[in-house]
Amino acid sequence: MSRKNVRWCDDATLSKDINGKVYIVTGANSGVGLETTRQLVKQGGHVVMACRRVEAGEEEARSFAGLKGSFEVMKMDLAHLQSVRDFVDAFLKRHDRLDGLMCNAGLVVMGNSARYTQDGLEETIAVSFFGHFLLTELLLDVIKKSAPSRIGMVSSVVHAGSPANRPQVHLDDLNYKNRKYNAFAAYAEAKVASVLYAMELGERLKGSGVTAASIHPGWARSNFGGNGLLMKAMRVLTFPLRPFLTDSNEESAQTSLHVLLSDDAPNHSGAYFSQSSVLYRDKNCRDGGWPMDSPNPNAKDMETAKKLMAISSEIVGLEQPRTESGES
Numbered sequence: 001m002s003r004k005n006v007r008w009c010d011d012a013t014l015s016k017d018i019n020g021k022v023y024i025v026t027g028a029n030s031g032v033g034l035e036t037t038r039q040l041v042k043q044g045g046h047v048v049m050a051c052r053r054v055e056a057g058e059e060e061a062r063s064f065a066g067l068k069g070s071f072e073v074m075k076m077d078l079a080h081l082q083s084v085r086d087f088v089d090a091f092l093k094r095h096d097r098l099d100g101l102m103c104n105a106g107l108v109v110m111g112n113s114a115r116y117t118q119d120g121l122e123e124t125i126a127v128s129f130f131g132h133f134l135l136t137e138l139l140l141d142v143i144k145k146s147a148p149s150r151i152g153m154v155s156s157v158v159h160a161g162s163p164a165n166r167p168q169v170h171l172d173d174l175n176y177k178n179r180k181y182n183a184f185a186a187y188a189e190a191k192v193a194s195v196l197y198a199m200e201l202g203e204r205l206k207g208s209g210v211t212a213a214s215i216h217p218g219w220a221r222s223n224f225g226g227n228g229l230l231m232k233a234m235r236v237l238t239f240p241l242r243p244f245l246t247d248s249n250e251e252s253a254q255t256s257l258h259v260l261l262s263d264d265a266p267n268h269s270g271a272y273f274s275q276s277s278v279l280y281r282d283k284n285c286r287d288g289g290w291p292m293d294s295p296n297p298n299a300k301d302m303e304t305a306k307k308l309m310a311i312s313s314e315i316v317g318l319e320q321p322r323t324e325s326g327e328s
């Protein structure tokens with residue numbers, strides 16, 4: 001059973017022949033990433049499934065047997081910056097093109113205390129944003145060489161907050177070193193960062209043939225949140241209403257597929273694309289939009305986006321993001 005107003009890609013998008021094109025999908029072994037991957041392989045693409053658990057990726061990928069395209073599973077743990085660098089080195093040894101990058105993986109570290117990665121980063125933002133930031137910046141040359149090409153950042157409705165409380169990035173303390181940790185706030189902040197990054201990439205890559213977008217996939221019946229007590233309780237409580245509120249993983253993959261494959265998405269580089277979603281606190285946003293205007297002004301401020309890129313470059317050990325003219 002499907003919600004009434006789910007957005008689906010049109011037939012032209014879902015029947016495009018993408019034979020010969022190469023894609024990377026992070027978190028491709030589960031939920032939205034798995035279904036995004038399945039459709040790309042179905043349409044003839046080659047998908048590099050970037051997974052922290054290679055065996056889980058290989059297990060899931062067995063279900064792709066008989067599809068037109070191809071895939072490979074490669075190890076990448078977004079919580080470890082060196083793992084991201086190793087992944088990029090290995091990818092570039094095997095491939096000389098990248099037509100689409102979908103930064104899909106994400107998690108929320110539940111509880112009242114922050115968890116830190118071995119790089120000293122708060123794990124929710126490390127996985128959802130810093131790891132993807134490093135990955136994208138390291139792959140930009142091959143993405144540009146493959147233009148027209150596309151980049152997607154999976155964000156969340158949560159980035160929008162409510163009229164009374166709009167999440168924002170705390171540029172002075174992105175890693176919760178001097179604030180009390182709050183799991184939902186940390187997740188929302190990481191997802192604001194993803195929206196800002198796509199917007200900044202849209203501007204930085206103007207004229208290069210590379211386009212970028214951020215995405216809310218919908219309320220997916222995925223493995224998100226794991227099997228902790230809170231998530232289990234939420235699943236039980238919402239069980240009778242799930243078909244009316246939530247989306248299958250295939251439905252939740254539609255916005256990512258629209259961003260990667262549709263003819264129209266490149267006309268809106270830098271924009272936010274959203275599945276319809278009952279989770280928006282602003283009622284007027286609930287129909288979603290491809291693209292749609294985020295109700296959160298903190299996710300649309302280019303000056304903040306540029307500062308975030310500069311600070312993030314330092315945090316992940318990169319030079320400042322380069323402009324199209326090569327200046328830093």
Ligand SMILES: NC(=O)c1ccc[n+]([C@@H]2O[C@H](COP(=O)([O-])OP(=O)(O)OC[C@H]3O[C@@H](n4cnc5c(N)ncnc54)[C@H](OP(=O)(O)O)[C@@H]3O)[C@@H](O)[C@H]2O)c1
Pocket residue numbers: 026027028029030031032033050051052053056076077078079080104105106107127128154155156157216217218219220221222223224225226
């Ligand atoms: N579910 C929703 O309703 C919803 C709503 C809005 C946005 N989103 C976003 O949608 C995206 C996909 O989530 P989903 O719903 O499909 O959840 P999911 O089924 O839990 O998939 C998340 C994926 O991220 C991977 N991942 C987690 N930590 C990682 C790390 N350190 N390195 C590499 N990969 C890592 C997971 O790998 P493992 O299997 O190894 O854990 C898994 O493959 C996420 O960015 C999420 O924030 C989801």
